Amino acid sequence: MGLSRESLLRAYRQMKTIREFEERAHAEIMNGQIAGFTHLYTGQEANAVGVCEHLSGSDTIISTHRGHGHCIARGADVIGMMKELWGSSEGLCKGKGGSMHVADIENGILGANGIVGGGPPISVGAALAQKIRGTTNVAVSFAGDGSVNQGTTFEAMNLAVVLKVPAVFVIENNYYSEHTNISYAVGCDDLKARTEAFGFPVFVADGSNFFDVYEAAGKAIEHCRQGNGPAGIFAETGRFHGHFVGDPQDYRAEGELDDLRENSDCLKIFRTNTADMSEISASDLDAIDAEVMELIDRSVTEAKAAPRPTPDQVTEDVYINYGAA
Amino acid sequence: MGLSRESLLRAYRQMKTIREFEERAHAEIMNGQIAGFTHLYTGQEANAVGVCEHLSGSDTIISTHRGHGHCIARGADVIGMMKELWGSSEGLCKGKGGSMHVADIENGILGANGIVGGGPPISVGAALAQKIRGTTNVAVSFAGDGSVNQGTTFEAMNLAVVLKVPAVFVIENNYYSEHTNISYAVGCDDLKARTEAFGFPVFVADGSNFFDVYEAAGKAIEHCRQGNGPAGIFAETGRFHGHFVGDPQDYRAEGELDDLRENSDCLKIFRTNTADMSEISASDLDAIDAEVMELIDRSVTEAKAAPRPTPDQVTEDVYINYGAA
Amino acid sequence: MSQKTMRDAINEALHQAMAEDDSVFVIGEDVAGCNGAPSGKVGVTGGVFGITGGLYEKFGPLRCIDTPISESAIVGAAAGAALMGMRPVAEIMFADFIGVCMDQIVNQMGKFRYMFGGKSECPAVIRFAAGGGFSAAGQHSQAMYQVMTSFPGLKVVVPSNAYDAKGLMLQAIADNDPVLFFEPKALYQVACEVPDEMYKIPFGEAAMVREGDDVTVVAFGQMVGKAAEAIDSLEESGITCDLIDPRTTSPLDTKTILESIEATGRLVVVDEAPPRCGLTTDIAALAASKAFHSLKAPVVQVSAPHSPTPFSPELEAAYIPSVERIVAAIKEVTA
């Protein structure tokens, strides 16, 4: 696989950062500290990180309602994100977007998105811009197993093939859209095949294993960078929390959550996978754990102390300019 | 195949009726007699008739912008249709719909439709009604090779599989959506396979051959009537006119139209196919030809003489009742 | 008769309508819930807002139908079934999602009857949770009913309390035209006295929520309660107001509104949607055209600003019209 020590440590750090960001957000929501609708990415970290480890420069991602993980993996400022969840005017989006709209255009993050299926068409546009400019950059859209049934997602996939643009479609199958299982909502038996029938290769990955996602993503992204048009990644994964915070999760099998946390925890799996590697040691990872905990603590402390927006800010940022130009 | 003499003659009569309806509409549009946007079905008659010959009772169809043929095949009143094209208040839709909205709910025609991809979701609803009521009726949606790229069409196909409703998706591939060829607009190489990947069988037919369409449609419709969920029909066909009347048709290959009229004329092919059949003779068909010409002439004469709508009718038929119930 | 929340009142209306009429069914995302799930507990969700709770258990999978995330197909399915004589009640969850299914609502369902020359009926109801108040930000907070009001062929309902919600829902289901039913989600948990039996509230008949002499206040949805609060707080200052809740924005009870303006000569219109081409302009324009000679003062419109809905609770509080802003408007119009 040829991942450098630096890459390995960064990957672990990001997965751990996402995990702790989400677990802390969960706790703070339960404390009544965070308003709005928040969807946590806990359990799916390896998907975001395995893909984003391949990205740099003006490669872009676009995310979903479950967007924290993708944004952190692509390099969004964690403290700015926590402030955004708190609704501070110092948040990444000045408190105007919140959890579902975290974005950081300068860092290649075209936003979380509250509309299921909202992202893929926009990502095709970002990919088109890359193609017109003749770069080898790619545009990645993340989507859930539920979002693949939204018409906009289908249209985006076909258009990407027609225009032969470097659009990477990542489907994260966590088996549920809200409370509905994929076995009900996706009519066909084989979603990977249905996706491939649109005319691009789809690479399958175990979404709880960073190395597996990294490898599949590498193939898909390379396919795109070579100018072969779009590609897909289909990752099986699991979310450790409910659809939203407070979800009673009546849909789960008995023991499902325990099993997920026990056997599909990307952090544990990463530690196991790297146990024999000379490049990194358990104490490297322990050190990262401590640093991440410190960062997340700090992000919450800062978010709590951060300035609140003022009423006059409501009408700012609607337009760049409005009225006579 | 086991088609009775009655069925054979009816099928021929309907194809011929569609043909002459369209050719006459074409002439009258060129004469400036018919307003609005009109899309002619000439050349594709066997598709509509091959499918609708299987339908009766409360089986429904829903059509497209190119809807005259489907409506005639399902039994719409030809004179009422011609009056509708003329915009008379005696038209099938009182002059309010025109060519793109010909409908006849009582006869199972849920309407032509000016929105590409507008019909399939509605047809799934009609199929759902049949399923809830426990009938063996089916709901057929016609769609072009262009409409299969519209998100609504994809959603309808998946939902039909999920709900296992008797929805028949007929894709008429006439190779063009407006001026764009299917080889460009459908990204994948195999549209039949892309459609089947949604999870239902698709039966292929030569759309210029009534018998072929009839056979494929029979399989698809039977699949649905048996309660197996949706099915598809994929027919290769050709339109003899432009996308709309007045289209310069720059997209055609040299000789393409001559070739279509020469080798893909469903009326000629029907005559050839039935030449050896004892049930019907050429003179039977000649007699039908004469009757159809007479009917179409009469429809135009009546349409020209039919009453015109009056301004007060503009605000009628918006609601059944409006205001306090 | 007992205290019921708007959530329970609508749920009760659905239960009663489905029990009474076989052709009524509900369809939408997780309206049953847990379909295909390993727990096997199909039906326990009853919609993410709980409005369709218990329907699956009572009426089974053919009448409480879960769908994929495919709003165009959901509306189309309702529209097509309604053309066939069924009475579907589809849930589109957040009103904002009209963005992904507007064609089926506006160009299909809403126009069948006209385009087909009056020869069809489409008795479908589409339900939405509408409006702000949850820090749900730009894509989950819009009212949208003002936009839908502009499209002929659709009836548009916006209840402001649990009692009305039940009666309007029963009317919506019985109505033979397509109905869009916008439920102010801020009111789901607000309770009032709601009869146990079935009753219908006719469309196009406004409710007179307060009666007074000085000002006509017209308010919609969750603004009705705030307007009532504002009016009540002005009691001691001696200003009294008519408070009109149109309940349906299409059809609109222009008669009640105009008669009130003729009596008071002053108009305040309150809606939570942004200010352009919405209901505050609609009612203000009605007054300017049809009650001009009665008006004694400029009409005051109270709305959200021309901005998307912000996330931050402080920003959203400044965004949605408040009791204070309504009080100020009433004072301004009587100044």
Add this chain to the structure above:
Amino acid sequence: MSQKTMRDAINEALHQAMAEDDSVFVIGEDVAGCNGAPSGKVGVTGGVFGITGGLYEKFGPLRCIDTPISESAIVGAAAGAALMGMRPVAEIMFADFIGVCMDQIVNQMGKFRYMFGGKSECPAVIRFAAGGGFSAAGQHSQAMYQVMTSFPGLKVVVPSNAYDAKGLMLQAIADNDPVLFFEPKALYQVACEVPDEMYKIPFGEAAMVREGDDVTVVAFGQMVGKAAEAIDSLEESGITCDLIDPRTTSPLDTKTILESIEATGRLVVVDEAPPRCGLTTDIAALAASKAFHSLKAPVVQVSAPHSPTPFSPELEAAYIPSVERIVAAIKEVTA
């Protein structure tokens, strides 16, 4: 300078903007045309209305891009490319097709900047052929700009003549906010003097098409010409009018409108869309709220009725506001 139709004027603007700036490209159905076709004549269509003619030949397949019939993906592609700094001009053919792509316009493109805290720019233009006059019936005749005006974050342009269309299109392309550009299709073949060189018309500055003393007439799109005709026909009766063409409905030049009403004291508003929650109510409400004390008579709104657009030419003629109805409205407001 020469006589050009609105079609040619917009086409010229596109040619010039694309020649000047590499980041401008067009995308839509058949904007090139004949892609994949056996004739090999790619590019000869130039859009079904001919607005993008010659662009493929001049700028090639990377800047004149045909698409499948996938309007959500078209708008999304424009929005995404614009976020990356390109300046796409997407064609959605008929404005009615907003029904199948509204989310991408309203909830995505129009809200990026706000939801992202002012840290993004989305300089996309979406073009539509709007309005009635072609017997195109209910799904191909809607104005739609009144609906889009209600959504914050979008700029909305409605030119009434070829000269304005060119200058507004060049401004739209240069503008760093998302712009919806509604071309009244009834005016495509109407010509006027249009300079050959590039020029921009700023947004939010109305045109004063006629000047007079008695009545302020505000009209939009294809109604501007009809209003001018109506006003001119009244010359001998001694009634003179200001005729204001806002040119952009968002931003709206309220200053010009209010100043005129203050001077005339009478207002007629004309739009071809149906009457509810539209631009006639918007302008009438503006007057009722901000120019009330100047008004001497009820505001008269001239619009289509609350019906879908009918097919039959006679019905459509009765549906779209006519010169006669505008004349009657002006007489009514001055009576």
